[in-house]
Amino acid sequence: MIDDFAKGYLHADLREFREAVLWKLDGLGEYDVRRPLTPTGTNLLGLVKHLTLWESRYFGEVFGRPFPEPLPRWDDVEARGTDLWATERETRADLVGRYRRVWEHSDATITALDLGAPGCVPWWPRPEVTLFAVLVHMLTETARHAGHADILREGLDGSTGTGAFSAGPRPDAALLAQRHARIERAARAAGA
Template identity: 75%
Template sequence: MIDDVAKAYLHSCLRDVREAVLWKLDGLGEYDVRRPLTATGTNLLGLVKHLSVWEARYLGEVFGRPFPEPLPRWDDAEAAGSDMWATEQETRADVIDRYRRVWDHSDATITGLALDSPGQVPWWPRPRVTLFAVLVHVLSETNRHAGHADILREQIDGSTGTDAGDTGAQQGAAFWAVTRERIELAARAAGSTET
């Protein structure tokens, strides 16, 4: 019984965070969803592409259920990093639609297997895994990248929150200017005590 509750809870959390990641693209133009916003090139659409590739791999091939579309090989040095950005030929719709197809495939794996079902992750030091371990890993990684998306979106237009209904997160520019100034003053004061 607890396994069913745990699986349902983890699966629900994964579904929620997937939607939050996609919401970060809403209302932005092509340039803004693709442009590199960090020194390493991290961008919103690339995060979605990356999540789709790795979720397909973890909740597909790890359990002998390969995703029916081509994926770059995990051990191909030339393909390394190609999942972190979209080419000009890949449309936003292509990337998002693929992510949603991955969700359907992953959801079928989660629904169809017990939490203690065995899998094999050849790129891990201890490759023998269970659905529970992989589901927790995918949820953790998706949350991690959702945090990246939060920061990227805030850099673009100041939007924060998890969805359009998250109005509590939208405090307004004046509120955030005051908050930022308080934090800056505290940082300067702490920095002035360094020797």
């Protein structure tokens, strides 16, 4: 009973964070979803591509249910890091579509297996896992990257929130400037 409740709860949260990540792309042009916004190159479409690859691995090959489309292997040294950005030949529609197909595949795995179902994560120090551990891991990773996407999007156009339902009117620019200045003064005073 509690396992069904826990699985449903965690799965619902995973679905919500997935949607939040994709919502961060809405209304932005190709350059803005792809451009590097941190010194390490973090970008919105790269986060989608990264989550696609890892979710396909965790809910696919870890449980002997590989995702049917070709993706780089986890141990392919030459492919390392290429999941964090989109090439000029990879379209937003293709990457988002693949992410949604991975969701379907992952959801089928989550639905079919019990939380105690065994899996193997060969790249972890303790590779023997359960669906519960992987579900918590992917929920954490997706939430973490949704937070990254939220900050990136706010930096692009001031948009915040987890979806259209939570997005309110953007605060007045003067109010934001006042808040920013107040926080800056507090930080400088604390640092003195």
